[in-house]
Amino acid sequence: MSSQLFEAIEFLSKEKGIEKEVLLEALEAALISAYKKNFKSASNVRVELNEVTGKMSVYSRKTVVEEVEDSQQEVSLEEARLSDPNHEVDDIIEVEVTPKDFGRIAAQAAKQVVTQRVREAERGVIFSEYIDREDDVMTGIIQRKDSRFVYVNLGKIEAKLAESEQMPTEEYLIHDRIKVYVTKVENTSKGPQIFISRSHPGLLKRLFEMEVPEIYDGTVEIKSVAREAGDRSKISVHAQDPEVDAVGSCVGQKGQRVQAIVNELKGEKIDIVEWSEDPKVYVSNALSPSKVTEVLVNEEDKATTVIVPDYQLSLAIGKRGQNARLAAKLTGWKIDIKSESDAKEEGLLGETEETYSDESEDLFE
Known part of the structure; x- marks a missing residue:
């Protein structure tokens, strides 16, 4: 059973992308909990795992005393000196207390705790992956919707598109693929929560960055965005180089660049204007x-x-x-x-x- 546990740890590590050390720590905690629960122990114990042999050993920390009053917490000086003649009273030593059937009991008890730790670690991995996507555009697939939210699958997580963040002129159909703006990523007790928007001005700005190379490389700068989602927007742009046509770069040849964004926003009209420091x-x-x-x-x-x-x-x-x-x-x-x-x-x-x-x-x- 012990070797199977280690094999399961190895599999979970590769399958879930979680460091093996994290899972081993979870297993150790589970084994300590199982020992204390099943063997009515309140002593300070440590679990030692040997991945090569698959052996799991439990050690109890005990105080060396002249006369033992609590066998779970103390060990006699005479017994302590059997392992090391230099032991003295009040020394702290470790004594192996591994039960014979501990492997079976530990496997049963460890399953729930390890599963929980795996879930927590998965949440951490997902949060780390998505926290860097705040204020960015992601593509997702609409999974379902209710009276309050449209739920969009972003890969490893389902994000919430609130009614207030939806475009009033847009219909959201199950299985449709849409681009959304990530407004906030939170790590809650229920796991990572991602909040997205289709009406945020940031969506328009990011779409231009994706569609216009001159904006992406910094040749053209977006100075400001004003948006009434689904209806009309205005965006001001500027290029430091007077030879660069900032507005023309955003419009594109025959209007192809801006038209691609208009199509993504389901016909929202977009005015592109030249920024100036002169009001x-x-x-x-x-x-x-x-x-x-x-x-x-x-x-x-x-x-x-x-x-x-x-x-x-x-x-x-x-x-x-x-x-x-x-x-x-x-x-x-x-x-x-x-x-x-x-x-x-x-x-x-x-x-x-x-x-x-x-x-x-x-x-x-």
């Missing part, structure tokens, strides 16, 4: 596809008044204020949009009636 230029670019006549900047309040042609007003604001709202999120500047005729009437001095900012989404309910 006038940046805000103007962010309001694409509308044309902007002029941008007035209030540095103190980090606010802008944007003047657009009369016929461009509705396009600049967007449906339910979406274009202006996304531009404000993207740039971090408050944006007040006025038509040219209104701006002329007010002399660009009047208080604005509507302000769009990344802190005022409730204005567009």
